[in-house]
Amino acid sequence: MVLGQARRRDVLPILGWARQYRAQTLANDSLAAVIVTIMLIPQSLAYALLAGLPPVVGLYASILPLIAYALFGTSRTLAVGPVAVVSLMTAAAVGQVAEQGTAGYLAAAIMLALLSGGILVLMGLFRLGFLANFLSHPVISGFITASGIIIAASQLKHILGVPAEGDNLLEVASSLLAHLGQINGPTVIIGVTATAFLFWVREGLAPLLERAGLPNRAAAMTAKAGPVLAVAVTIAFTAALRLDEQGVAIVGDVPGSLPPLAVPAFDLGLVQELIGPALLISIIGFVESISIAQTLAAKRRQRIDPDQELIALGAANLASGFSSGYPVTGGFARSAVNFDAGAETPAAGAFTAVGIALAALFLTPLLTFLPKATLAATIIVAVLSLVNISTVRETFRYSKADAAAMIATILVTLGAGVEAGVVTGVVLSILLFLYATSRPHMAIVGLVPGTEHFRNIDRHEVRCGQRVLTLRVDESLYFANARGLEDTIYDLVAANPNIEHFVLMCPAVNAIDASALESLEAINARLRDADVTFHLSEVKGPVMDRLERSHFLKNLTGNVFLSQFEAMKRLEHEAVIIPQGTLEKSYRHDSSYAKATETGKYDVMNSE
């Protein structure tokens, strides 16, 4: 029996929950929507800035995509929209094909959203969600940490009021250093104050409100409005003191309007340049989104359908592209707030979209004097929570290979940018996995006296026959380890000229591919030339089914035993069992073996 990941599939999950929509649900969803809207307005402006786009594009990307996700998504509480990492990846991708500030730059960002949407929908239709599994946890974790550092560093230019550019830490840092003489005083004051204020809001405000008598949850929710307060206060100061005339960079005039709907011009050259980055953005965005969705769904015993999520995120990105937005995905912080604020259905997301639409229509004139330094402060405080260096140490303790993949991802992302970082991490983690499986754990085993169990002769007190040598291999046999198995067996047989039977014990062999089959056939033939009979034991059902489709079993000089104990019982009649100490191993690490021999604890098996 193979357990697939088959699941009930609703093309429009909205048909499920909309039928049971009640007044209380409406009230809960609306409250959550208000709180998320307040949080989303400054965030969407800031992330658009991070992506190198006009801030209003962030608002545009927070309207139709939310409606699209509400229609197709299976998560009840995921809050879709612009997020930090995808915005950074957008800046890196679009920056390679167009100059920031030009019409071409916006057009490329829109095309990126459309491509990403198309890729996600196709992945969903063809059930390719498993591709995201090749992003290992250490790679994602390292990538997010490094992205957080780059994003924070890239925002320093807005805090300091100097021009600086770059897609990786080196570029950003050197660009910042080069312009350090041009620091703008009023900008620094706004930027540093806003950053300090937001850090304090994050750490100190909620406890303060609680001590002031507010309930826990209300205190936490109120604290989420901190960025809005920072935005309002710095707008007021900047407008009153005309700080823009002192060199403080501001958002400037933004036309109050709903996002312009348009089908962008199709430019094949642009598509070719952006398709690679679009694929990476799609997969990273999907992984980020699905993790959040599953974490929140588990808390309420709800289900997430990964393939349907691909379609929903694809629809959201297509909606973003057709309404002058840029790539979006599910955001961690906003989704958690949405969940905590009591959102019950995706309708909360649709209500948030209405809130942002109203903001786009009526609030934009108020944003003229919004200092970019305030938005930068919002971003810095948000992304530093993504940076988690301590997991490197924990991962290192558990697995050096995983830690290596994580560190490589961090360093390459910091040094060469997001795309190179992700690709390096994925390739390295695959190579390390292949390397590990190409050098499988193998052990010569003997019988644990008084039982039917066979154990590693180096770890346990066991008994072996002199003429029967049993090797257990703890890995599926495939091309990367087949030749190594051959070498090991030839060496063992050459070093133990007395043996008459060689048993390969396969309880952990889950598959044998064509290369390994070829190796088994070669082993069988060469052992036959050496007058050694070749046996298998404890071969699993599915592996045996497959072996029966080859000539191997017909040519096998020995037998396939259901259990190793049976193999020992049968072969023991032909082989006098003697102390295991006379066995020779041809490889290193035989100190433990020598010890076992000295103690002389391996008796003749027959004497039992």
Add this chain to the structure above:
Amino acid sequence: MVLGQARRRDVLPILGWARQYRAQTLANDSLAAVIVTIMLIPQSLAYALLAGLPPVVGLYASILPLIAYALFGTSRTLAVGPVAVVSLMTAAAVGQVAEQGTAGYLAAAIMLALLSGGILVLMGLFRLGFLANFLSHPVISGFITASGIIIAASQLKHILGVPAEGDNLLEVASSLLAHLGQINGPTVIIGVTATAFLFWVREGLAPLLERAGLPNRAAAMTAKAGPVLAVAVTIAFTAALRLDEQGVAIVGDVPGSLPPLAVPAFDLGLVQELIGPALLISIIGFVESISIAQTLAAKRRQRIDPDQELIALGAANLASGFSSGYPVTGGFARSAVNFDAGAETPAAGAFTAVGIALAALFLTPLLTFLPKATLAATIIVAVLSLVNISTVRETFRYSKADAAAMIATILVTLGAGVEAGVVTGVVLSILLFLYATSRPHMAIVGLVPGTEHFRNIDRHEVRCGQRVLTLRVDESLYFANARGLEDTIYDLVAANPNIEHFVLMCPAVNAIDASALESLEAINARLRDADVTFHLSEVKGPVMDRLERSHFLKNLTGNVFLSQFEAMKRLEHEAVIIPQGTLEKSYRHDSSYAKATETGKYDVMNSE
């Protein structure tokens, strides 16, 4: 205990065998050398032609490289020199950086030999021989078959006497068709006759000689001289009738000399262009050579040290590069002949080198009138034995994934050339392996009555508890399958609301990486939220050692049981055992399950 591939390592294996060199060994080695020399002269000329080089370069590549291998190699009988597949790869690589017939072309071929030599030596020193394991058997087999077809097709131009070019079958075929009107009559007569003669020599001469009274082995050896006969006869005809004036392409004047020793000019741009092809040539050449060496060594119970072989082949290629040669490796046919002719030590190779040196000094004037069509006939007859289409069918029957990798390698090699073919094959076989391990076999298991064994409930008559659900997963847990495991477990738990204990049975789990650890922690936390206790059973020693380095065991809500039977005994006290039919599975494929339920054969375990 980990079995490394550690082995006694002699830097100069010659010191081992030279000390025991006797007169009889000398006689045997000399005889083998004479036979191999006779075989190698036409082959080396022909393969140089295949590589697009002057034929004499083939002789140059058959002198010093053989001496170098005799010094460093661990195979007693491997015959190193120009071979078909590496010659084809040389033509493809060098053809991209220089025009055939120019001095730059030869310089690039020499540089390729040096680069390949350097790469092989480095791989040997850093013990990177395992890299060759990633060339799976189906990929190598497909690649060799496709190369054989391309080589044979590319030689048709010499048989027909028309110009034609190309690195893949499409290019070669269309080029041939375009020039079909320019067929040269005398060339076709020589080419077709030589080909037919060599096929007959190969299939019919040895039996004929045996019937004439020659011993088996002598008959087979004599038949190997067939190409020399073809060369001599066609030279005589061409010279006598001055067929070169009739348009028959001949080798032309060749200066009789030993290979000019030289340190080639170092051109960084050239190195950068050739380093990729050099790596592929090195790995393909190594794999081809080591397979032959191991096959022959096994017949006489000798050992091959793969890392030392890398150094020896590297030295051979460096020697080739410094003596105006091109990339070389161990050749299958010549090595087999060397072995059959009785070669006992690598000295046979050194004697062959002397033979070729004499040929280069004194024989070259005789080669002026050698028709290229004769060399092409030699190549065609030699490479068609490499073509083996029937293995595709056999492989397909055993494993569709392996067959897919093989077919892709063949098609891409034929359609797009050798480099694209190998790379496609390697990447595809790795992806298919990852895909297979990303969808592991999993089974819900129950107790086989009267035993301590647990088996798949879909395959066996077993007993289960209503409140204990046990899932066995037959694969190491790592990033590519960790999320799938999570999904399966959540679905099972959601579909079976009565269960109180969930046991993950891990007898075939050989490793748990950081991503899978993260998934196990998530499973533990989410099952705890659902009031289900999470247990593990039959965790292997090395896996357990590693888990103890994490926080997982501390947070685990349940236990880790040494055996599944122990788990059942312990948890059974807490759970009433009821007919297994009441279990629900949330996935498809439950027809077999429904059947088992209908028969009602699962009794209450306690009633036993």
